Structure formats: C-alpha cells, structure tokens
C-alpha cells in the first residue's frame with residue numbers, strides 16, 4: 485500500500501488527510517470563524533481579528549470526515565493556550581478511570597514507562613503514577629509548567645520523531661503511550677505516528693481517545709467542529725491510517741467524555757489480534773450510514789433548524805425585555821454562537837466558574853465578556869443557555885443547588901427549555 489504524505493500542509497486542502505484521494509464532498513460550512521480558544525483581552529477588542537474557513541468535508545474513498553483548511557499548530561496552540569483538563573471534575577474522573585482501565589487490560593508491569601502526548605496539566609499521568617508507573621508528559625503549551633510544579637515530569641514541545649528519539653535515549657521505550665483529545669488535532673500526523681513507532685515497546689500499546697464521528701452526527705454536535713479538530717474519526721479510516729505503518733488497530737469502544745468519544749487501541753503489527761469488538765464497531769458505522777452521503781445531508785439541515793430555533797428564542801427574549809445569557813465557555817461555545825450569529829446585543833455575557841482561565845477575556849468573533857458565574861445569582865436572568873450542554877445535568881444540579889431560578893436552555897441537539 486503506497487503511503488500518502490501524512491504531514492499535512494497548512495492552508496486549504498484538496499486531498500484526504502488519510503488516503504490522499506481528491507474529490508472531497510461538502511458536509512457543512514460554518515463560515516469563516518476565529519479560533520475558538522483564542523479569547524481576546526480588553527486591548528485586543530480594538531484590533532483586527534483573524535478568522536479562517538471552517539468547513540467540514542468527507543472523503544468518498546476512505547470515509548474520513550475532516551476540515552478542508554489547516555491552521556498552523558503554533559497559531560492554534562500558542563504558549564498561553566487556556567485549556568486545562570484538571571478543572572473539569574467529569575474529565576478529571578474520566579482520566580482516572582482511563583489510567584486504571586489501561587493498566588488492567590494490558591497488565592502493565594509496575595515501573596513501566598507511560599508517555600502522554602498532549603499531557604496538558606498532567607491529570608491523566610497522575611492516575612498512572614498512582615499505580616506505580618514512571619510517567620512523562622509531552623505538552624507544547626505553558627500548561628506544561630502547571631504539570632511540572634505538580635511533580636509530573638513534562639517535556640514542553642510538540643511530539644514527533646525527534647522528541648521520541650530523545651525520550652528513548654533518556655528513559656527507554658514506553659509500554660503505554662496515550663493521546664487523549666489530541667490525535668484529531670495535529671497536522672503533522674506522519675511525524676507523530678513515526679514518533680510512536682520509535683517510542684513504543686515491542687509489546688506496548690498506544691491508546692488514543694477522541695471525539696467520535698458517530699456521536700457528532702447522531703447527536704448533532706456541529707458545535708464540536710472547530711479548527712483544532714482537523715479530523716472527526718470513525719474507526720474505518722483509522723484502521724486504514726495505521727495500516728500504512730507497522731501498527732494495527734486491535735480494539736475500540738465508545739466512552740462518554742466530551743459528549744461522546746471513541747477509545748482506540750493500537751499495537752505493533754506482529755502482535756496484532758483484532759477483536760470482535762472492533763469488527764462490530766465497523767459494522768455499526770456502516771449500518772448507521774457513516775460511509776454514505778445521505779446522513780450528512782440530513783445533518784446539515786438539522787443544524788440549520790437548530791440555528792433558527794436558538795436565534796428565534798433570543799429574539800423573543802430581547803423583544804420581551806428579558807435577559808438571555810450564556811453559561812460555560814468551552815471551545816464549542818464559540819462555534820455555536822458564531823454560526824448562529826448571537827452577538828452581545830442578544831447574549832450580553834457568558835458566565836464561567838471562578839477557576840476558569842477564560843475569566844476577564846472575550847469570546848472570539850462576538851466579544852461577549854466571560855464573567856464570574858456569581859453574576860447569575862445576583863441577576864437571576866430569565867434564560868441561561870447551557871453552552872456546555874453535553875454536561876448539562878451536573879451543571880443544572882449545581883446551579884439550582886446554589887439558588888439559580890432561571891430557565892435553562894439546551895441549544896442542541898434540539899432546543900429544550902428546562903424550568904425545574
């Protein structure tokens with residue numbers, strides 16, 4: 485099998501990121517949008533703001549669903565990138581369970597080396613460290629420093645072949661390599677997989693976890709489309725991708741994080757025994773229609789309907805003179821609000837928890853201030869839109885317990901107003 489170039493060039497792309505085929509077909513065009521995590525400071529409000537095409541396309545050959553524009557990684561993951569895993573309780577718990585599952589499943593011996601790519605604040609590695617593993621993070625942004633201060637050894641860099649060689653020299657090969665919520669994000673996919681080939685021990689396992697196309701399409705999560713997410717994976721194209729290298733996908737299953745993700749296990753070809761679970765998942769994807777155009781045409785019209793419903797509710801609130809505000813500012817809030825076109829005149833602010841690194845900044849494109857959520861309790865707005873709607877239940881419970889009486893609005897997969 486001839487290997488296409490997986491070190492994907494920046495800018496507009498016309499060839500599939502995995503198989504190299506041309507003739508990519510449109511799925512949904514969300515317009516030009518700014519980078520969803522590039523929140524603005526007050527002085528930046530008076531400066532020009534850059535936006536990039538944000539359109540999803542699909543490959544009719546290998547079925548990969550992907551963006552048709554690649555923003556350079558050092559622009560997206562600038563040193564002060566404000567995303568932190570450890571502050572979301574659900575994610576913290578999820579990472580702890582992941583570390584236990586991997587060690588049990590692969591019977592990883594104590595004192596093995598575990599390397600996490602895109603290790604963020606070290607949350608996942610702490611779980612492995614508690615089980616007696618040697619751990620090392622690789623993280624390009626300044627969040628690496630938070631991990632280091634917490635005692636998690638971290639290389640501040642983008643992972644690739646040369647970083648992998650350096651790690652092998654200093655620490656030996658890894659029994660476990662993990663990449664959660666980042667394998668869909670990087671443009672230099674080829675360099676990263678070559679790095680995994682260098683670093684992975686003969687009987688080691690590479691575990692990747694990312695948002696899952698089945699959940700995005702089934703759950704109408706078009707708001708999880710942003711410039712960071714270059715590829716929205718289903719299993720079939722991933723099997724094809726690793727097939728170009730000396731690696732094989734052996735197992736996969738669905739997990740609940742980020743509104744629906746998939747966890748995929750990859751080992752060296754020579755020890756690969758694909759499981760029935762993997763075969764079943766590919767059959768399920770085919771039955772659902774993930775490899776056909778129809779499902780995406782329906783996705784597009786459902787997204788338009790959701791946009792209309794949310795915008796109309798905001799207009800109604802404005803004309804009745806009641807407050808309509810946002811709560812939580814995950815990356816997806818930017819995609820949703822910019823696509824719907826809900827500016828400060830219709831949604832005056834977005835409330836965030838007091839520990840958020842986004843407080844005091846402004847949403848890209850629309851410029852809502854991100855404010856401490858204590859404002860909700862003094863103001864008691866008529867409507868609070870839960871922008872982290874994929875985690876709405878614990879958020880609702882917490883805000884109610886603290887005395888918030890507002891109606892909650894779930895914007896997707898279809899508009900819901902929750903009064904209790």
Ligand SMILES: [Zn+2]
Nearest residue numbers: 500503543546
């Ligand atoms: Zn393809």
